[in-house]
Amino acid sequence: MGILLAIENLSIAVGKKSTGEPLVKNVSLQLEEGKTYGIVGESGSGKSLTSLSILNLLADKLTITEGQIQFADKGNLLSLKKNQLQKIRGKEISMIFQEPMTALDPMYTIHYQLFEVLKFHKKLSKQQMYEQVINMLNAVGISRPEKVLKNYPHELSGGMRQRIMIAMALLCNPKLLIADEPTTALDVTIQAQILELMKKLKQQYQSTILLITHDLGVIAESCDDVAVMYAGQIVEIGSVEEIFDQPKHPYTQGLLKAVNSIGNEAQELYAIPGNVPTQDEFNEGCRFASRCPLVIESCHNNVPHLTRITQSHTVRCWAVEQEGVSYET
Numbered sequence: 500m501g502i503l504l505a506i507e508n509l510s511i512a513v514g515k516k517s518t519g520e521p522l523v524k525n526v527s528l529q530l531e532e533g534k535t536y537g538i539v540g541e542s543g544s545g546k547s548l549t550s551l552s553i554l555n556l557l558a559d560k561l562t563i564t565e566g567q568i569q570f571a572d573k574g575n576l577l578s579l580k581k582n583q584l585q586k587i588r589g590k591e592i593s594m595i596f597q598e599p600m601t602a603l604d605p606m607y608t609i610h611y612q613l614f615e616v617l618k619f620h621k622k623l624s625k626q627q628m629y630e631q632v633i634n635m636l637n638a639v640g641i642s643r644p645e646k647v648l649k650n651y652p653h654e655l656s657g658g659m660r661q662r663i664m665i666a667m668a669l670l671c672n673p674k675l676l677i678a679d680e681p682t683t684a685l686d687v688t689i690q691a692q693i694l695e696l697m698k699k700l701k702q703q704y705q706s707t708i709l710l711i712t713h714d715l716g717v718i719a720e721s722c723d724d725v726a727v728m729y730a731g732q733i734v735e736i737g738s739v740e741e742i743f744d745q746p747k748h749p750y751t752q753g754l755l756k757a758v759n760s761i762g763n764e765a766q767e768l769y770a771i772p773g774n775v776p777t778q779d780e781f782n783e784g785c786r787f788a789s790r791c792p793l794v795i796e797s798c799h800n801n802v803p804h805l806t807r808i809t810q811s812h813t814v815r816c817w818a819v820e821q822e823g824v825s826y827e828t
């Protein structure tokens with residue numbers, strides 16, 4: 500399988516001519532076709548900005564100051580014109596969000612909104628569109644699709660709205676589905692159902708998924724590969740097994756230690772000491788330096804290189820690079 504999406508050295512800053520430290524700095528990652536790729540990190544780590552930049556959906560006051568985003572045979576998405584990108588959006592790359600009402604318009608019926616997607620991207624007869632919509636609603640587990648089509652979004656439950664948004668995103672069978680915290684707003688049982696549904700649909704439609712979440716449980720459950728982000732920088736990339744069984748970056752190790760301490764009565768709850776730095780506290784080197792148990796001089800001034808541990812496992816950490824060893828907690 501080839502690489503479907505490659506983000507290369509992406510930096511995002513506030514303002515048109517920002518000279519300060521960027522919010523997202525030198526992010527690079529590669530999504531293999533057919534796989535689910537997770538980006539995990541605490542709130543504010545830059546996960547959403549990274550994913551929004553793929554479809555040029557960043558807020559006006561934010562600027563991509565560096566980097567490229569190569570997608571399939573389309574070249575660099577960042578250099579495409581607005582109308583070229585519009586043809587890709589919804590057809591080849593779709594997005595689902597934490598809050599379905601971000602994608603659904605309260606003023607229109609589900610029927611209208613699903614048909615609009617097909618009308619924009621495909622040349623189909625009314626009958627063909629109807630069949631496609633009904634099939635997709637069935638595929639996402641909506642039991643009486645003909646009835647639901649007549650509803651407005653507010654007439655449906657949160658879980659139903661999430662299913663409709665997924666149906667809308669998959670209607671044109673996109674090569675890439677970007678899911679930004681798709682289950683965060685849902686209660687635990689619905690969360691599990693939606694994750695299960697996404698797994699099933701991924702196999703059925705052979706989509707590649709970029710899954711953004713702060714929840715390591717969701718990553719373990721759904722992903723093949725993972726990038727760990729901290730304060731706008733990627734600190735570690737690996738397969739799910741590598742990240743969970745052999746984490747190398749002190750931040751990844753801290754995150755896992757914190758999660759593993761939950762529900763373990765014999766152990767005190769663990770939290771990584773200190774706080775995530777705000778933008779005006781970013782240093783030029785590794786942004787985890789102020790909280791890192793392994794910090795050395797270089798960490799404050801220079802961004803660490805990517806050290807390759809295996810073909811799929813890389814880590815950005817001066818201590819790991821210099822020592823060439825792993826640090827287990």
Ligand SMILES: Nc1ncnc2c1ncn2[C@@H]1O[C@H](COP(=O)(O)OP(=O)(O)OP(=O)(O)O)[C@@H](O)[C@H]1O
Binds near residue numbers: 522542558560
């Ligand atoms: N429009 C904006 N203007 C200025 N700063 C912004 C803007 N949008 C996001 N940021 C800042 O960029 C940083 C990264 O935000 P981002 O939304 O990507 O984080 P995240 O990892 O997705 O977190 P969350 O899970 O809370 O959404 C945060 O510090 C945030 O405050």
